[in-house]
Amino acid sequence: MSGAAKDRWADLLPRLLSAVVMVGLGGWAVWVGGIVFDALIALCCGGMIWELMRMLAPQRPAMALQLGVVSGLAVLLASFLPVAWVLPVLAAPVTVGFGQIRENRQHFTGFALWVMLAGFGFIWLRGQPDTGLLGMLWLVSVVVVTDVAGYFAGKIIGGPKFWPRVSPKKTWSGTSAGWLASAAVGAGFAVWLDKGAGMVVLSVLLSMASQAGDVAESALKRKMGVKDSSNLIPGHGGLFDRFDGMLGAAAMFLVVTAFWG
Helix, strand or coil, X not given: CCHHHHHHCCCHHHHHHHXXXXXXXXXXXXXXXXXXXXHHHHHHHHHHHHHHHHHHCCCCHHHHHXXXXXXXXXXXXXXXXXXXXXXXXXXXXXXXXXXXXXXXXXXXXXXXXXXXXXXXHHHHHHCXXXXXXXXXXXXXXHHHHHHHHHHHHHHHCCCCEEECCCEEEEEHHHXXXXXXXXXXXXXXXXXHXXXXXXXXXXXXXXXXXXXXXXXXXXXXXXXXXXXXXXCCECXXXXXXXXXXXXXXXXXXXXXXXXXXX
């Protein structure tokens, strides 16, 4: 194998090992549900807010840690509250961060609200008594196959770049492979749950939203001049790097739910 080929696959082993750990932990939490799942989501949201603050205000690490802790606690608290209290509680840490940060306020506000609302969206979806578990399995499956199909198609097929100025590694072949893989997952769940073709269409929309989330985070990192949001996850970077697609899909799911039930 040539040196270039070795470099192309150099991150595969740590990426796979980290993925096994994440799938195992996340799968267990999704299966158990309840406070276990809610606490894991809250922890991830707090970690992503910490990473966001580190990117936007690297000179204030203590504030980043404090805001990350408060944000995680806010997500967990919101899971116990009536609906009318959810948005104020989730928005409170964002408001605090907006008042503390001097530059890039608009970036912080947009991304932080996205993280908080999407995180609570996962908690809400899993908490549905009849459809929560299957709904989470479907959403996670769509995002995972989008990422995996895109990764391998991009590495093997290559070809024209999707948006080289923002995300230089992403190709049209990988992007399209993600759409096709998500459609296949949607078709499988539609047959399993006796749903119509709408589930296939929605799966592709979630796939596109997950890719949009990935591109949005890539654009932010490029603007701030950082390669990864952090180095918490070997082979993947940070929590934001790994779950940006999941956040995008969750946001799309919330929009569809709000408008079409």
